[in-house]
Amino acid sequence: MLPDWKRLLVIGLLVLAFMAAPMVIEIGTGSLNLLIMVFIFVILSQSWNIIGGYTGQINLGLAAFFGCGVLVTHFVWKAEMPIYLAVIAGGLSAVVLAGIIGLPTLRLKGAYFAIGTFALAEVCRIVVGNIFERMIEMPGSYAASYSLIPRYYLGLTVAFAAIAVTYFITRSKLGLGMVAVRDSEQAAQVTGVNSFKYKVYALLISAFLAGLGGGVYAFMRLSFHYVTAVFSPIWTFEPLMAAVIGGSGTLIGPVIGSIFLVVLSEIFALTLGEAHLIIFGLLFILVVMYFPYGLVGSVSRIRQIISRVGRGLCETGENCRKGF
Amino acid sequence: MEFVLQTIANGLLAGALYGLVALGLGLLMGVMKFLNIAHGTFIILGGYLSFWLFNLWGIDPFLSIPLVMIAMFLIGLVFYRLALSPLLKLPDVGMRIDTSMLITFGLIWVLDNAMTMLWTPNVRTILTSYTGETFRFFGARFSFTGLCGVGIAVLVGLALYSVLSRTYFGKHLRAATQDAEAASLCGVNVQRVYLISTGIAIALAGVAGAVIVSSYSISASGGIGWLLIAFVVMVLAGEGNINAIIPAGLVYGLLEAGSVLIFGVPYRQAIALLVFVLVLMFKPQGLFAKRE
Amino acid sequence: MLQISNIDVYYGDIQALWDVSLRIGDGEIVAVLGSNGAGKSTVMKSISGLLKVRAGHIDFGNIRLDGLPAHHIVELGISMVPEGRRIFPQMSVLENLEVGASTNAARKTRQNTLEWIYEFFTPLKLRAKQKAGTLSGGEQQMLAIGRALMSVPKVLLIDEMSLGLSPIVVQELSGVIQGINKLRKLAVLLVEQDIELALSMASRGYIMENGRIVDQGDAKLMLCNPRIKETYLGIGAEEKAG
Numbered sequence A: 001m002l003p004d005w006k007r008l009l010v011i012g013l014l015v016l017a018f019m020a021a022p023m024v025i026e027i028g029t030g031s032l033n034l035l036i037m038v039f040i041f042v043i044l045s046q047s048w049n050i051i052g053g054y055t056g057q058i059n060l061g062l063a064a065f066f067g068c069g070v071l072v073t074h075f076v077w078k079a080e081m082p083i084y085l086a087v088i089a090g091g092l093s094a095v096v097l098a099g100i101i102g103l104p105t106l107r108l109k110g111a112y113f114a115i116g117t118f119a120l121a122e123v124c125r126i127v128v129g130n131i132f133e134r135m136i137e138m139p140g141s142y143a144a145s146y147s148l149i150p151r152y153y154l155g156l157t158v159a160f161a162a163i164a165v166t167y168f169i170t171r172s173k174l175g176l177g178m179v180a181v182r183d184s185e186q187a188a189q190v191t192g193v194n195s196f197k198y199k200v201y202a203l204l205i206s207a208f209l210a211g212l213g214g215g216v217y218a219f220m221r222l223s224f225h226y227v228t229a230v231f232s233p234i235w236t237f238e239p240l241m242a243a244v245i246g247g248s249g250t251l252i253g254p255v256i257g258s259i260f261l262v263v264l265s266e267i268f269a270l271t272l273g274e275a276h277l278i279i280f281g282l283l284f285i286l287v288v289m290y291f292p293y294g295l296v297g298s299v300s301r302i303r304q305i306i307s308r309v310g311r312g313l314c315e316t317g318e319n320c321r322k323g324f
Numbered sequence B: 001m002e003f004v005l006q007t008i009a010n011g012l013l014a015g016a017l018y019g020l021v022a023l024g025l026g027l028l029m030g031v032m033k034f035l036n037i038a039h040g041t042f043i044i045l046g047g048y049l050s051f052w053l054f055n056l057w058g059i060d061p062f063l064s065i066p067l068v069m070i071a072m073f074l075i076g077l078v079f080y081r082l083a084l085s086p087l088l089k090l091p092d093v094g095m096r097i098d099t100s101m102l103i104t105f106g107l108i109w110v111l112d113n114a115m116t117m118l119w120t121p122n123v124r125t126i127l128t129s130y131t132g133e134t135f136r137f138f139g140a141r142f143s144f145t146g147l148c149g150v151g152i153a154v155l156v157g158l159a160l161y162s163v164l165s166r167t168y169f170g171k172h173l174r175a176a177t178q179d180a181e182a183a184s185l186c187g188v189n190v191q192r193v194y195l196i197s198t199g200i201a202i203a204l205a206g207v208a209g210a211v212i213v214s215s216y217s218i219s220a221s222g223g224i225g226w227l228l229i230a231f232v233v234m235v236l237a238g239e240g241n242i243n244a245i246i247p248a249g250l251v252y253g254l255l256e257a258g259s260v261l262i263f264g265v266p267y268r269q270a271i272a273l274l275v276f277v278l279v280l281m282f283k284p285q286g287l288f289a290k291r292e
Numbered sequence C: 001m002l003q004i005s006n007i008d009v010y011y012g013d014i015q016a017l018w019d020v021s022l023r024i025g026d027g028e029i030v031a032v033l034g035s036n037g038a039g040k041s042t043v044m045k046s047i048s049g050l051l052k053v054r055a056g057h058i059d060f061g062n063i064r065l066d067g068l069p070a071h072h073i074v075e076l077g078i079s080m081v082p083e084g085r086r087i088f089p090q091m092s093v094l095e096n097l098e099v100g101a102s103t104n105a106a107r108k109t110r111q112n113t114l115e116w117i118y119e120f121f122t123p124l125k126l127r128a129k130q131k132a133g134t135l136s137g138g139e140q141q142m143l144a145i146g147r148a149l150m151s152v153p154k155v156l157l158i159d160e161m162s163l164g165l166s167p168i169v170v171q172e173l174s175g176v177i178q179g180i181n182k183l184r185k186l187a188v189l190l191v192e193q194d195i196e197l198a199l200s201m202a203s204r205g206y207i208m209e210n211g212r213i214v215d216q217g218d219a220k221l222m223l224c225n226p227r228i229k230e231t232y233l234g235i236g237a238e239e240k241a242g
């Protein structure tokens, strides 16, 4: 593992490079859109990673938090609040929703938590679909001054913030508690009284990130023809895929998974059309079955096998866990 | 009054179908401890098989059910061999459930998109000469196809129950689930029993799909909605409580009907799902659990 | 009839048995003794096909057992009562017994077998409809033995029959097993912590330590030999006096 200062240096350089990129080189609209989607996926998969990867609670209701963030940001921004405040409002609204959804469902164990959150997210989708029967969009003045560059920077900021949040959590007592909850439940041990507390914190933080991700998306897309689309289970499933394929329960697994998923789906979508989704599904199944530590984990495992000294890429190697 | 009766009648017809929809999921999850998230997708696949048998060769959807079952049974065998049997090596049941959930989740992706490519995203339904025919009882109208669905649901439910409780195969399956190693020491071929049961579970999904396409409609991505219903019914029945699944389906159908009466059609599913989460929280053993 | 020759057995990468050889003749009762962790259960699991044998072989008559799946070995006539009973708690007593008669041959004679098992274990007959999980410890052990007998085996392997049972129940069970052994020419391989019990039932005994067979001989002679208990089984002289 790299020493902390070196790691910070690498990250700092990366941030700088990303910051400078649009100023130094001309990035086409297509590539910018793609990068912003990568950022959104990083945010969402990191959000899923906190509750699903580190805490071991398979949350299938991520879409509700994301959708909530999109809607609230959209309307707050429309009310002429500055966009960065609007995005934060989106994040906070998702936290409130998580309180409502999460406090009851977190009492459920294992698969039932997954089913419960899935059902409640569907409830949200149906209710929202009934309330907003028509499309929602920003006034024309917003569209007139539309440029992708600010979207890029907002996405970049939030994405790095999400990674930083995850990093600091995993290094804190809270992170240890979360991992303990996951491992003890996996070993079917009796968990301490505090496990509920850790699950709640993990869910709230995860929801906050998902809401922020929604905020970025609301900033990027000014109009939504079908409001229910932002509550669609796709917004749960694709980030989950990114996290698992990359390696959940690790810091950079979801990042790598997001890049992999978004970029590859762009390339495949052009060459293979619909078939690329089939390939992703198959890939996901193969990863779950044969590389339970994800891309990141298998890289570090191969390295370990080769060198035995293995400075694993797998950030917190001891935290890599089967399946998640 | 007329409206109330009709709503309840609709609830019953839908409820029987809901029970049928949940049988395969309940068998895999409740008895074998595999959580098959792709259950709804298999239902849609069964619906398509029935649709094409009708469209290409004009085989009546209710008469083609055995054919659909056989085809789906074979698909289930492949599904078990490739996706589920490797999971028996996992050290505990919790991990088996979690991992099977993830694998079948990937399978949704594969099957949904394959079906979209093969058969377009269009909504399909079967229109026979008797589609739309209704009967009147007690002031409410019952559609002929809906009644057929009820009959099939009850029949299939009873058949599954008696297979599990009466036959050697059913006893082997239950024994293997409780303690696979001990069952193999009794001479039970655990792998084969699981293989065949998975085939049966997928065949049951096929029956449900055939009934759905004849009284409602299907589309390639419609599996998730049916999956959710299957979950709800399974939880209401209580995990592993196969003989309570059809009654639980009826309860859920009536619940939906009730919420239509009180809150109107748009919130039909939302209210029922909320009730489901409440049951999940406060009565996780299901509504039909026997007290020991 | 059942011959184990020089087997090595592993759990993953960890070796649990080294060069173990053991023989059970027709209708014979053989005891395997040893302290905790000596590898007795591992020997049983290797015979019944739950564990793979890495080296050596196991032969039953002229059939090679190692490598066959567990359910196949039951079919050949070797049945095991596993450590900790492992009955199916959610099924009725009768259903447990029926599952015991899973092989094709056993199914044909099921009714017959059930009758004579009920004769030996009357409590099972009285509780046939009861859920197995609600039986008492002694009754559960009867059920486990009864279930193993339902497949009409030629060799019965019993792992730790006496564990957690009162002396009276143990007496009763061992009486039944000796009875069945005589009446039906059933060979029995006993794994026991209770040395006196096992040696008094058996005609020959093996002693295991750290995954190896370290001594063997005539059961009656071993029973009289205090040195065996002291050196191999960790039972001191004072304990014997007390």
Ligand SMILES: Nc1ncnc2c1ncn2[C@@H]1O[C@H](COP(=O)(O)OP(=O)(O)OP(=O)(O)O)[C@@H](O)[C@H]1O
Residues within 6 Å of the ligand: C011, C014, C016, C034, C035, C036, C037, C038, C039, C040, C041, C042, C043, C083
């Ligand atoms: N599933 C397993 N995985 C790894 N090691 C095992 C496993 N089962 C047993 N062992 C090891 O193999 C050795 C032999 O175990 P075994 O169960 O055969 O002992 P035993 O003689 O039956 O002991 P006891 O009298 O306590 O039942 C022990 O060191 C034990 O730790």
Ligand SMILES: [Mg+2]
Residues within 6 Å of the ligand: C040, C041, C042, C083, C159
């Ligand atoms: Mg033992």
